[in-house]
Amino acid sequence: MHDAKEKSDATVRPYAGAGLMYAEVILPLPLGATFTYRIPQELDGKVSIGSRIIVPFGRKKLYTAIVCGLSPIAPEDMQIKDVMTVLDPWPIVRHPQLRLWEWIGEYYLCSIGDVMKAALPAGLKVESETFVEVNPDYEEDTSARLTETEAVLLQTVDHHGRISVADLEHRTGITRTTQTVARLVERCALMISEKLVERYRAKRETIVSLAFPHDDTDSMHRAFDSVRGAPKQEQLLIALIDMLNKKRHEGRDPEVLRSDLLTSTGLSTAIVSALSAKGIIRITTREVNRFGFTGVATGTLPSLTDHQAEALDRIHLGFLKRDVVLLHGVTSSGKTELYIHLIDFVLRKGEQALYLVPEIALTTQLTRRLQKVFGDKVVIYHSKFSDNERVDIWKKLLHDNSPCVVIGARSSLFLPYSRLGIVIVDEEHESSYKQYDPAPRYNARDTAIVLASMHGTKTLLGSATPAVETYYKALSGRYGLVELTERYEGARLPDIEIIDMLDEKKRGRSSGSPLSMRLLGLTRETVDHGRQAILFHNRRGFAPVVMCKQCAYVPKCQYCDVSLTYHRRQDEMVCHYCGATYKLPTICPSCKEPAIEVFGYGTERLEDIADGAFGDAKVLRMDLDTTRNKDGYDKIITDFSAGKAQILVGTQMVTKGLD
DSSP states (O other), X not given: OOOOSOOOSSOEEOOOOTTOEEEEEEOSXXXXXXXXXXXXXXXXXXXXXXXXXXXXXXXXXXXXXXXXXXXXXOOTTOXXXXXXXXXXXXXXXXXXXXXXXXXXXXXXXXXXXXHHHHHSOGGGOOEEEEEEEEOTTOOOOTTSOOOHHHHHHHHHHHXXXXXXXXXXXXXXXXXXXXXXXXXXXXXXXXXXXEEEEOOOOXXXXXXXXXXXXXXXXXXXXXXXXXXXXXXHHHHHHHHHHHHHHHHHHTTOOSOEEHHHHHHHHOOOHHHHHHHHHXXXXXXXXXXXXXXXXXXXXXXXXXXXXXXXXXXXXXXHHHHHHOSEEEEEEOTTSOHHHHHHHHHHHHHHTTOEEEEXXXXXXXXXXXXXXXXXXXXXXXEEEOTTSOHHHHHHHHHHHHHOOSOOEEEESGGGGGSOOSSEEEEEEETTTOGGGBOOSXXXXXXXXXXXXXXXXXXXXXXXXXXXXXXXXXXXXXXTTSSEEEEEOSOGGXXXXXXXXXXXXXXXXXXXXXXXXXXXXXXXXXXXXXXXXXXOEEEEOSOOSSBSEEEETTTOOXXXXXXXXXXXXXXXXXXXXXXXXXXXEEEOOSSOTTTOOSOEEXXXXXXXXXXXXXXXXXTTSOEEEESTTTOOXXXXXXXXXXXXXXXXXXXXXXXXXXXXXXX
């Protein structure tokens, strides 16, 4: 399909002409088609499959598109718009990625535009952002006066000039202003314009070096003569020469970071600028990656027991016969050690490995274990990283084909791999691998198997409790099957005790909380013996139910029509589907009685109960609310591992990997 009906104010020219090329592109929109654009003569030879380009679409809208095909044949009976510009001198999406996008769109019944929107980091999607400004010809209609909200918005725009809708909401504190802005546009009070916005900002560092060769004695004498009488400039020059000589002696590049130079001397950037103005030093900037391993990698692989070594051999033999092998290993049987050996085998061949985990929290723990062995070859990627960080990782894999292992959640499937050697899906049965909303609604485990097949490599699925369909395929011979039935070093399986809380209440042994008297006693005993306890509860927030005791009214989200959860820390009701927040009403909106109460227990309330029951013990909580940024997991896990807390309360993220 082609963009035949989109006749906006953008330039539209006849498509006839010799030597013209046409690009078939994917737009990040929920449209079940690709679109054709003409490549202008000035861009001839600069566009290739996988390139990132800017194209007009709709009424004055500009989007980043990915080229998925090129053709010299013009579409018939259509007027075609021109490609506006090419953003990169090289493709940013590889051919296997485009094939994977197409497969996801076809298999999971969604548009390829939805797949592109999910796959590309936001920092790589340049889009036109809506800006508004006051119409200079606007005259207020006295018969239809502005509302208070409309007046505030119009006054703010008039004061700040041209402003984005998002910035307008931030400055006024008024949320959901889109409809109000639309009304003001209809009344000709505001005008809308579009501005191209680039989200990605590269990290740069400033380098200082001498502007002449270090062995040029005449230039060195002239440099010191020019700073005579300026003691700070002379101090900086001496410090720079010392640092450069030290680096040269160590066999490193004769250049110094400006930040290091200023830290060592305690001087300001003005002194550096003064030496640059005199032609004594040269100042340059370069783009750097935000990620770097600063620790020491031992390179030593973990030792394997006889059972683990046998399982590893069977995995290699299984890969000779089948593309997918299931490692069915009981809890604490040492599956991670096998993964590390397989990753090492792949890296030694000069290939890349993908290690998928269901929870972002698991990447924090696994990263440390893998970095001890593989050092800076470990790459982490998940949705908690900022746009800029995700783009940096994308570019690293795009331009650096050296062997590495990528640890990440389901979004790491979309990275631009060039030499993928193995895909490992840990805890393959986990429902967290399924993307429910928004589209594409895909299963990362199944998509990982397809990704591996497109790269001609193997997939290892690991689990102590495999999914029914996976285990059936393994038993029927479609997948290979390797079983690890013994725990590492003969460790005993834990004792499991089930407490019937209804029976506890009947016997009068309930403490009025979700914690039974038996659990309270065992936790107290554990803490008193200097050990740690984990309390798992699958509800976050303070109370999952808000209800009027008088009429049974339950507040619901106006967008999702689901009941709201009360969060006491922020004193708001929150929709766990869309994130919308509402104030807790003091008066019931239905019966007008002051009878609104909260019921049930979430992790926030459980944390308070544990604090009260074990006042001398430090309690930490790990759920979505306490791990909003990418370092949240790391800090909580580090503190708990270091013994700074005795009790950890949390949702399902506390149930995995905390060995």
